[in-house]
Amino acid sequence: GSGYVEYEVSLPERLSAADVAEIALVFEASSCYGGARQTEPEKYPSDVTISVNGAEIDTIRIPDCPADARGVLSYIHGEPGIYGYLHNVKVDPSLLLNDKADTLTVRYEVKADAEAKGGFALYGARMGRYPTGPHLLIRRK
DSSP: OOEEEEEEEEOOTTOOGGGEEEEEEEEEEEOOOSSOOOOOSSOOOEEEEEEETTEEEEEEEEOOOOBSTTOHHHHHTTSOSBOOEEEEEEEOHHHHOOTTOSEEEEEEEEOTTOSOOOOOEEEOTTSSSSSOOOEEEEEEO
């Protein structure tokens, strides 16, 4: 269904938009149908809106909630092969950074009025397909 998860991310000291070439949110996510069905032709998509400090950045369609041998990290840790898709969402530094900000609040949300409300699962470094948790990638100039 619908709902959200939020993270508060601390920024490096004295970081300004003028110093940053690129910001990206990197994360593995799937929809969340429930159970551990093997990957099937029938899909359960979900529209996830990503916002930072209250500003909507993007809405992405996550195609399904797959489970098969590619979810090896989940399998190793007692879950039956569930995994997600790796996303890299670019964020304009000038939208987020100012001299007053020392943290960013990142929200992943399936809105109540979303076209596809297949839930949302966000994977950490020990679950899913990719050995990485959700993180903020900042490339300086």
